Amino acid sequence: MKYLKLLISFVLVVGVFYALNTKLGAVPPLGKFLNPSSGIWQNETDESITGEIGIPGLTENVTVHYDELIIPHVFAQNEHDLYKAQGYLTAKHRLWQLEFQTHAAAGRLSEIFGEAALEYDRTERRRGMGYGAEQAIAFMEQYDTETLGFVQDYADGVNAYIDQLRPEDYPVEYKLLDYEPEAWTPKKTALLLMYMTKMLAGYDDDLEYTNMLRLVGKENFKLLFPDFFDRTEPVIPNDTDWSFIDVPQTELPGSQAVLDTIIETIDKPHPDNGSNNWAVSGARSVTGNPILANDPHLGLKLPAIWFVMQLSTPDHNVFGATIPGALSVISGFNQHIAWGETNATRDVIDWYKIEFNEDRTQYKYDGKWKDVTVRVEDIKIKDKENYKDSVLYTHHGPVVYDKNFKSDNERSGYAMRWIGHDGGNNQKTFIELNKAKNYEDYVDALQYWNAPAQNFVFASTTGDIALWIQGKFPNKWEGQGKFLMDGSDPENDWQSYIPQKFNAYTKNPERGFVSSANQHPVDENYPYYVFNDGYETYRNRVINAFFNSKEKFSVQDFRDLHNNTHNLKAEELVPYMLEQMDVSSLSEDEKEIYREINTWRFNNDIDEVGPSIWRQWYGALYELLWDEFNDENTALTSPFTYQTIYLLKHHGNHPFMDVLATQDKVETAKDLFLIAFKEAASQLKEIKEEKGDYVWANYKGTYVGHLLQALPAFSKLDIPIGGDRNIVNATSENHGPSWRMIVEMTSPPTALGIYPGGQSGNPGSKYYDNFIDDWAAGRYHSLNFLQSNEASSAIIGTQTLIPMDHD
Amino acid sequence: MTKNISNFIVTIVLAGTLSLFLPWWSVMTAALVTSLFIPLKRTAVFFVPFFGILLFWAVYCFILSSANDFTLAKKIAQLLQIGENPYLLILVTGILGGMAAGVAAIFGKQIVLLGKKG
Numbered sequence: 001m002k003y004l005k006l007l008i009s010f011v012l013v014v015g016v017f018y019a020l021n022t023k024l025g026a027v028p029p030l031g032k033f034l035n036p037s038s039g040i041w042q043n044e045t046d047e048s049i050t051g052e053i054g055i056p057g058l059t060e061n062v063t064v065h066y067d068e069l070i071i072p073h074v075f076a077q078n079e080h081d082l083y084k085a086q087g088y089l090t091a092k093h094r095l096w097q098l099e100f101q102t103h104a105a106a107g108r109l110s111e112i113f114g115e116a117a118l119e120y121d122r123t124e125r126r127r128g129m130g131y132g133a134e135q136a137i138a139f140m141e142q143y144d145t146e147t148l149g150f151v152q153d154y155a156d157g158v159n160a161y162i163d164q165l166r167p168e169d170y171p172v173e174y175k176l177l178d179y180e181p182e183a184w185t186p187k188k189t190a191l192l193l194m195y196m197t198k199m200l201a202g203y204d205d206d207l208e209y210t211n212m213l214r215l216v217g218k219e220n221f222k223l224l225f226p227d228f229f230d231r232t233e234p235v236i237p238n239d240t241d242w243s244f245i246d247v248p249q250t251e252l253p254g255s256q257a258v259l260d261t262i263i264e265t266i267d268k269p270h271p272d273n274g275s276n277n278w279a280v281s282g283a284r285s286v287t288g289n290p291i292l293a294n295d296p297h298l299g300l301k302l303p304a305i306w307f308v309m310q311l312s313t314p315d316h317n318v319f320g321a322t323i324p325g326a327l328s329v330i331s332g333f334n335q336h337i338a339w340g341e342t343n344a345t346r347d348v349i350d351w352y353k354i355e356f357n358e359d360r361t362q363y364k365y366d367g368k369w370k371d372v373t374v375r376v377e378d379i380k381i382k383d384k385e386n387y388k389d390s391v392l393y394t395h396h397g398p399v400v401y402d403k404n405f406k407s408d409n410e411r412s413g414y415a416m417r418w419i420g421h422d423g424g425n426n427q428k429t430f431i432e433l434n435k436a437k438n439y440e441d442y443v444d445a446l447q448y449w450n451a452p453a454q455n456f457v458f459a460s461t462t463g464d465i466a467l468w469i470q471g472k473f474p475n476k477w478e479g480q481g482k483f484l485m486d487g488s489d490p491e492n493d494w495q496s497y498i499p500q501k502f503n504a505y506t507k508n509p510e511r512g513f514v515s516s517a518n519q520h521p522v523d524e525n526y527p528y529y530v531f532n533d534g535y536e537t538y539r540n541r542v543i544n545a546f547f548n549s550k551e552k553f554s555v556q557d558f559r560d561l562h563n564n565t566h567n568l569k570a571e572e573l574v575p576y577m578l579e580q581m582d583v584s585s586l587s588e589d590e591k592e593i594y595r596e597i598n599t600w601r602f603n604n605d606i607d608e609v610g611p612s613i614w615r616q617w618y619g620a621l622y623e624l625l626w627d628e629f630n631d632e633n634t635a636l637t638s639p640f641t642y643q644t645i646y647l648l649k650h651h652g653n654h655p656f657m658d659v660l661a662t663q664d665k666v667e668t669a670k671d672l673f674l675i676a677f678k679e680a681a682s683q684l685k686e687i688k689e690e691k692g693d694y695v696w697a698n699y700k701g702t703y704v705g706h707l708l709q710a711l712p713a714f715s716k717l718d719i720p721i722g723g724d725r726n727i728v729n730a731t732s733e734n735h736g737p738s739w740r741m742i743v744e745m746t747s748p749p750t751a752l753g754i755y756p757g758g759q760s761g762n763p764g765s766k767y768y769d770n771f772i773d774d775w776a777a778g779r780y781h782s783l784n785f786l787q788s789n790e791a792s793s794a795i796i797g798t799q800t801l802i803p804m805d806h807d
Numbered sequence: 808m809t810k811n812i813s814n815f816i817v818t819i820v821l822a823g824t825l826s827l828f829l830p831w832w833s834v835m836t837a838a839l840v841t842s843l844f845i846p847l848k849r850t851a852v853f854f855v856p857f858f859g860i861l862l863f864w865a866v867y868c869f870i871l872s873s874a875n876d877f878t879l880a881k882k883i884a885q886l887l888q889i890g891e892n893p894y895l896l897i898l899v900t901g902i903l904g905g906m907a908a909g910v911a912a913i914f915g916k917q918i919v920l921l922g923k924k925g
Contacts, residue, residue, distance in 0.1 A: 002917070002920060002921055003921075005917050005920070006914075006917040006918065006920075006921055009910070009913045009914040009916075009917045010914055010917075012910045012913065012914070013835070013910050013911055013913075013914045016835075016906065016907050016910045017832060017835065017907070020831070020832075020903060020907055021831075021832070027887075030903055031831040031832065031903060031904075031907060032830065032831050034896075034899070034900040034903060034904075035826075035830075035831035035834075035864065035900070035904060036864050036867035036868045036871060036900070037826040037827075037831065037833070037867070038826075038830060038831060039831065039900075040879060040883055041867070041868050041871045041872060041879075041880075041900075042871070043879055044871045044872045044874070044875040044877075044878065044879045044880065045875060046875065167830075172879065172883075176886075711886065712885065713882040713883070713885040713886035714882060714886075762879075763878075763879060763882050764875060764878050764879030764882070765878070766876075766878060
């Protein structure tokens with residue numbers, strides 16, 4: 001009896017211990033998680049911003065002044081110390097995010113989440129993310145050990161912070177998911193840069209286009225997906241003279257697309273990833289100083305993608321937005337210049353069909369057999385055995401699709417040729433830009449930049465403005481890479497690259513302003529083939545119209561333009577639809593909605609109903625129009641909005657307008673307007689019954705979501721902000737201006753900036769999401785650009801990092 | 808009665824001390840050890856360490872969280888789907904710790920009984 005009781009009580013103890021010490025499904029190990037000595041209660045803290053901290057490897061003291069926004073103003077005596085401090089401070093405020101993003105980049109999420117993330121991990125590895133990062137490190141090892149040294153300094157700084165942590169100090173996400181931080185390495189910085197490359201230059205529709213081409217034929221394909229729309233307002237102004245370019249476009253071979261049927265393609269980055277930037281010259285500025293603005297549009301996430309810092313040494317002093325994991329300032333200004341980026345989308349991913357030999361050790365190329373190399377991706381899975389995925393590499397790149405992944409063909413596969421795999425020295429561009437003093441330094445810094453191609457806007461205190469479209473671009477033959485190509489034909493390989501000096505740019509243009517918004521880089525006169533599948537067509541025109549609307553501009557004008565909610569897309573279609581549509585059959589309810597949209601002035605402001613009606617109406621219309629391309633067994637895509645609207649207005653009787661489901665009737669655009677309107681009206685009625693109204697702010701429900709699938713507890717929901725995709729204020733549900741910066745080129749520059757987040761990555765800190773309300777309201781923070789290492793009245797705490805001997 | 812009180816106090820002091828070196832299960836260790844040296848009777852075996860640790864953890868949580876306006880506690884309460892009430896989270900935390908301590912003490916009591924002759 002005694003023994004039985006002992007045994008029962010023992011089992012009870014073990015059971016309770018196990019239950020409280022183990023992560024069960026989504027529930028964290030509650031004993032570990034909730035105990036006050038080492039659980040989440042230890043994360044109930046603000047930021048520590050005073051005192052002295054010993055950092056191994058520093059050569060001299062580094063002073064860090066914090067202002068009330070918790071922006072660190074870093075004063076180091078040399079660049080090595082500076083980047084150590086940047087690594088240390090980034091880890092201090094953003095450790096979990098810093099590491100998580102590179103885990104995501106490397107395809108290592110199964111380690112944290114288990115088998116549910118395996119498909120994602122395999123995709124990232126087959127995309128060659130780790131391979132690309134290794135190429136970048138190899139490039140630096142060979143050609144630029146100075147930059148690699150700085151990357152190592154950053155790693156040392158991050159690790160100095162990690163080494164100081166006790167388990168109770170781990171960020172709350174580690175406790176929630178029950179894992180620990182690991183050491184940071186230079187490769188992780190390279191992975192982060194790959195992550196950005198994927199986000200911004202990882203989108204393509206080549207395989208979808210291949211299916212489309214087979215389905216609709218050449219003529220229709222051209223109508224649906226033209227190389228240039230009927231109207232272009234490119235980044236580089238239309239009248240630019242290109243006669244200095246003396247290297248011709250690659251000649252067209254007799255190559256034909258391979259018309260395979262592709263069932264499924266890998267996940268793609270968000271199609272709205274893009275940005276605005278612009279600058280006006282002194283002549284067009286009210287104060288006579290150039291003014292520059294930048295707002296990158298990315299997923300709205302917490303912790304935010306950006307971390308704002310001032311970084312200085314005796315030789316340079318720079319301020320702006322950094323990205324945790326990358327060195328130096330990415331979008332910002334120093335005492336002499338300001339710069340910012342928008343994405344220069346260009347087709348830099350191409351696909352090749354590969355034919356293997358019997359045992360898949362060789363592939364056909366130029367009439368011979370060439371060896372494949374195998375890269376074994378060893379994927380760790382939480383609580384399970386590792387998964388080993390053998391990825392075959394050709395001279396094109398990784399064979400992403402083969403019999404082991406999204407394809408069942410034993411003897412063939414599709415290899416990816418991506419500029420992201422080419423190595424290169426992107427980090428150096430930013431390190432040099434941070435120190436640039438004038439236009440020449442800026443152009444010098446850009447030459448190292450491969451991908452993702454960016455429109456780098458520039459302004460200087462000496463009065464120059466410029467915009468370079470910088471990236472490493474293959475010099476393609478006309479039409480190269482729009483569709484799947486035969487990988488055995490050497491003519492289909494990228495033959496050469498556009499010489500960097502022939503990349504398109506504009507300096508001090510006559511019109512007195514430069515701007516970019518992810519639109520076409522150039523018009524048809526540029527001598528190289530520039531096809532891409534995602535050019536913007538609305539924001540660019542609104543921005544340029546604004547700068548053509550009057551003579552001189554102020555910082556206030558820039559703020560207004562950032563917050564501009566004009567919906568040009570709706571303006572170009574709604575009046576036409578209202579005029580064309582037969583309204584005789586509308587019910588009373590429908591007439592009410594008709595009246596509402598009829599009085600809308602095409603502004604996506606928070607208290608309007610027009611934007612919601614437009615979304616529903618255009619959404620239904622688009623679905624109806626492109627019903628042909630809704631096929632579960634083939635990867636297809638549909639035309640872009642601009643071309644869709646063009647076709648509705650100019651080809652209203654085209655067979656594509658017909659709705660396939662109605663067999664006895666042939667619809668035209670005019671019919672579609674009415675059917676779609678009625679569908680929209682019924683949807684809107686439902687929304688009204690459920691939520692009370694369909695006012696834009698509520699309809700859209702903008703939120704900034706935590707990186708862990710927008711866990712509501714750690715996210716900010718229902719943010720009242722206007723705008724939408726294709727609008728200058730590009731805020732849609734969970735995507736939009738992730739950093740807004742305006743810099744006036746006084747000496748030194750004066751700047752405004754804000755982002756939807758907060759400097760702290762700790763959900764327990766009041767600085768976690770404290771910028772969001774001001775951001776939504778269109779307000780900015782003045783950035784305190786300290787000119788010397790002295791705490792001004794704006795500084796609320798100073799911390800000193802002091803050299804410490806290694807143990 | 809005095810034994811109950813001394814067990815209560817010793818459990819808390821020991822748990823507090825051990826928590827400096829051990830993970831969360833320091834409270835189980837503290838209750839177990841205390842139950843070996845200050846054995847209690849009947850329901851007190853469980854409830855004295857239970858309330859001891861509940862009090863210890865709840866007060867500790869309150870001190871940490873109130874200093875930061877319960878910012879994180881509210882979010883964690885929402886995360887664990889028990890509303891957004893930080894006090895409820897503090898209570899839940901205390902009960903979990905108390906329970907772990909209580910069962911450890913029951914086990915200790917059985918060891919003590921085994922050591923006795925008969």
